[in-house]
Amino acid sequence: MRLLKAFALSAAIFASAPALAAGSAPPPPNAHFSFNSIFGTVDRASAQRGFQVYKEVCAVCHAMRQLSYRNLLDLGLTEAQVREIAATFTVTDGPNDEGQMFERPGRVSDRFRRPFPNEQAARAANNGAYPPDLSVITKARKDGANYLHALLTGYVDPPAGVTVMDGMHYNPWFPGNQIAMANVLNDGQVEYADGTKATVDQMSRDVTTFLAWAAEPEMETRRAMGVKVLIFLTILGGLVYAVKRKVWADVKA
Amino acid sequence: MGMGLHDSQVSNPVLRWIDQRLPVITMIQKEYGVFPTPRNFNYFWNFGALAMINLMIMIATGIFLAMNYTPHTAYAFDSVERIMRDVHFGWLIRYVHMNGASMFFIVVYIHIWRGLYYGSYKAPRELLWILGVVIFLLMMATAFMGYVLPWGQMSFWGATVITNLFSAIPVVGPTIVTYLWGGFSVDNPTLNRFFSLHYLLPFVIVGVVFLHVAALHITGSNNPLGIEPTGPQDTLPFHPYYTIKDSVGIVVYLAVFAALVFFAPNYLGHADNYIPANPLVTPAHIVPEWYFLPFYAILRAVPDKLGGVLLMGGAIAVLFVLPWLDTSKVRSLRFRPITRVIFMLWTINFFVLTWVGAKPAEQPYVLISQICTMFYFAYFLVILPAMGRFEVAMKLPESISRAVLGAKAGLGGGPMPGAAAAKPMEKA
Numbered sequence: 001m002r003l004l005k006a007f008a009l010s011a012a013i014f015a016s017a018p019a020l021a022a023g024s025a026p027p028p029p030n031a032h033f034s035f036n037s038i039f040g041t042v043d044r045a046s047a048q049r050g051f052q053v054y055k056e057v058c059a060v061c062h063a064m065r066q067l068s069y070r071n072l073l074d075l076g077l078t079e080a081q082v083r084e085i086a087a088t089f090t091v092t093d094g095p096n097d098e099g100q101m102f103e104r105p106g107r108v109s110d111r112f113r114r115p116f117p118n119e120q121a122a123r124a125a126n127n128g129a130y131p132p133d134l135s136v137i138t139k140a141r142k143d144g145a146n147y148l149h150a151l152l153t154g155y156v157d158p159p160a161g162v163t164v165m166d167g168m169h170y171n172p173w174f175p176g177n178q179i180a181m182a183n184v185l186n187d188g189q190v191e192y193a194d195g196t197k198a199t200v201d202q203m204s205r206d207v208t209t210f211l212a213w214a215a216e217p218e219m220e221t222r223r224a225m226g227v228k229v230l231i232f233l234t235i236l237g238g239l240v241y242a243v244k245r246k247v248w249a250d251v252k253a
Numbered sequence: 254m255g256m257g258l259h260d261s262q263v264s265n266p267v268l269r270w271i272d273q274r275l276p277v278i279t280m281i282q283k284e285y286g287v288f289p290t291p292r293n294f295n296y297f298w299n300f301g302a303l304a305m306i307n308l309m310i311m312i313a314t315g316i317f318l319a320m321n322y323t324p325h326t327a328y329a330f331d332s333v334e335r336i337m338r339d340v341h342f343g344w345l346i347r348y349v350h351m352n353g354a355s356m357f358f359i360v361v362y363i364h365i366w367r368g369l370y371y372g373s374y375k376a377p378r379e380l381l382w383i384l385g386v387v388i389f390l391l392m393m394a395t396a397f398m399g400y401v402l403p404w405g406q407m408s409f410w411g412a413t414v415i416t417n418l419f420s421a422i423p424v425v426g427p428t429i430v431t432y433l434w435g436g437f438s439v440d441n442p443t444l445n446r447f448f449s450l451h452y453l454l455p456f457v458i459v460g461v462v463f464l465h466v467a468a469l470h471i472t473g474s475n476n477p478l479g480i481e482p483t484g485p486q487d488t489l490p491f492h493p494y495y496t497i498k499d500s501v502g503i504v505v506y507l508a509v510f511a512a513l514v515f516f517a518p519n520y521l522g523h524a525d526n527y528i529p530a531n532p533l534v535t536p537a538h539i540v541p542e543w544y545f546l547p548f549y550a551i552l553r554a555v556p557d558k559l560g561g562v563l564l565m566g567g568a569i570a571v572l573f574v575l576p577w578l579d580t581s582k583v584r585s586l587r588f589r590p591i592t593r594v595i596f597m598l599w600t601i602n603f604f605v606l607t608w609v610g611a612k613p614a615e616q617p618y619v620l621i622s623q624i625c626t627m628f629y630f631a632y633f634l635v636i637l638p639a640m641g642r643f644e645v646a647m648k649l650p651e652s653i654s655r656a657v658l659g660a661k662a663g664l665g666g667g668p669m670p671g672a673a674a675a676k677p678m679e680k681a
Contacts, residue, residue, distance in 0.1 A: 066334045139524065171329050218337065225345075248498075
């Protein structure tokens with residue numbers, strides 16, 4: 001029994017580390033996310049729904065330790081809504097004046113609550129696999145957003161002749177094709193407040209949009225500033241070149 | 254000249270008072286104002302100034318990053334994310350610094366290419382060239398250590414692979430590696446010393462750049478024709494002619510830089526470096542940053558570790574002796590029809606090395622890297638010495654002005670048409 005567990009553990013570690021997995025996966029298809037085009041922006045409604053998917057499904061196992069509840073204000077939620085969301089979580093704080101740790105409702109300044117106190121606890125609860133932190137996940141994978149969407153919607157039965165290891169799941173988009181994470185999205189998994197139909201594809205798009213925003217919260221500011229900078233440099237370039245022509249005019253033969 | 258005040262020509266009394274005691278204004282006027290510069294520079298001569306600008310951008314952004322960065326294995330990754338999220342314009346500063354490293358290498362590679370093509374390394378500019386190679390080496394060390402600081406997977410494994418190369422040195426190798434690491438693996442002491450050195454080396458670069466520029470101002474610049482100016486008709490004062498020409502290049506350079514920073518900040522990076530460093534998980538392919546790929550390909554071309562390390566070191570070391578390997582008296586490849594073609598092939602070869610450096614160490618890539626490595630060295634060690642002896646160069650123009658202005662320039666032998674060269678000096 002112990003031996004079996006050790007085997008399952010090492011197998012899970014092996015397969016959950018994409019970089020280590022021996023096999024390779026095909027490049028994911030282009031899912032045409034709005035934010036993936038050069039001047040694209042984040043669909044706020046989709047990202048808000050995506051946060052709901054993260055909160056109700058992914059957050060059971062995956063932390064997002066770089067984010068705080070206050071960051072949700074950037075997603076278009078009101079301060080009251082964010083306060084309310086934060087307050088639904090219990091946070092350990094302290095030590096107080098008596099030297100004791102204590103629990104209190106979450107505040108907007110708190111980091112997203114982590115599902116497990118440490119990596120060991122996370123592995124123990126997940127058959128030895130470590131659910132990666134999702135804070136920068138779309139930047140941490142090649143073509144991250146398309147990859148995530150392909151992965152989340154890509155669970156299929158293994159083709160004939162392929163044996164999936166104990167506790168593993170077949171997914172053609174995952175390097176090595178065997179992933180410790182089970183298929184977690186099923187039609188109607190969450191109930192969207194705005195009436196959007198919660199299909200697997202929809203939920204996957206929404207949560208990917210949310211994660212892409214979370215990985216690069218500066219993306220829209222950055223692109224907007226980039227447009228201004230390039231316009232400025234174009235005008236400046238024209239002026240400088242005109243001056244150059246003028247200065248050099250009397251040098252030409 | 255004896256002791257006493259400098260004979261200053263500055264008219265402003267306050268500035269003259271300073272200039273008499275510390276003639277910096279006279280110096281700037283001499284070295285950057287009226288400094289006689291060949292009149293026939295093309296835009297390849299922008300890249301020295303661009304490299305200087307880039308160095309300043311790196312130091313400026315780096316200072317602000319260091320204010321917010323924590324060099325500790327447990328906090329480094331998170332402190333970089335905090336810069337990206339919570340520091341005012343932290344994302345801008347970091348992306349400028351990160352892509353600035355790539356821009357620096359693009360600019361310096363073109364600068365070096367320019368030197369190779371136009372023979373800028375030849376007498377009397379050998380030491381100027383050698384100082385340039387020293388700067389290039391310092392840049393590589395600085396960039397390597399900088400890439401370790403975010404403490405992502407590629408930071409950690411890149412550091413492990415590259416520092417391990419020193420273990421190939423017989424006898425003392427393993428000891429050197431232990432001293433580099435500050436322990437028995439890449440760990441917190443390694444990160445700490447790399448941070449310290451990453452802050453120090455750029456200022457060493459500033460020092461060597463100063464020497465590089467000082468040496469340049471003794472010999473004067475080379476030019477696309479590779480012949481020395483024979484008199485004032487062949488030169489222009491640096492200001493305003495080349496200050497404005499450099500400005501054009503600077504704006505174009507900034508536009509390319511901005512396009513990267515604002516629209517593709519992670520294009521030249523590797524996704525794995527957004528995964529926190531984990532000593533227990535080795536990435537499938539450990540690849541260095543793109544600017545090291547040609548040398549990485551040379552390293553992996555040989556199955557023997559020590560051999561690979563020696564070849565990689567040799568790929569840079571050969572540049573130090575280049576002025577004596579190329580025995581041709583003709584500087585510019587414009588007038589060396591055969592070498593010119595071979596050098597273009599060498600340039601393509603360098604791109605192939607870059608490409609193959611990013612590929613896994615398996616066939617056919619290993620074979621390609623071996624062929625390219627041979628050609629890389631053959632150009633310097635065989636072709637250039639042989640060409641210096643056997644190649645018949647084309648006839649060199651009599652002077653820069655004759656080549657630029659045609660036959661007119663030779664007539665009369667007086668000052669140049671339009672007295673262009675003299676004009677700004679009258680202003681000064």
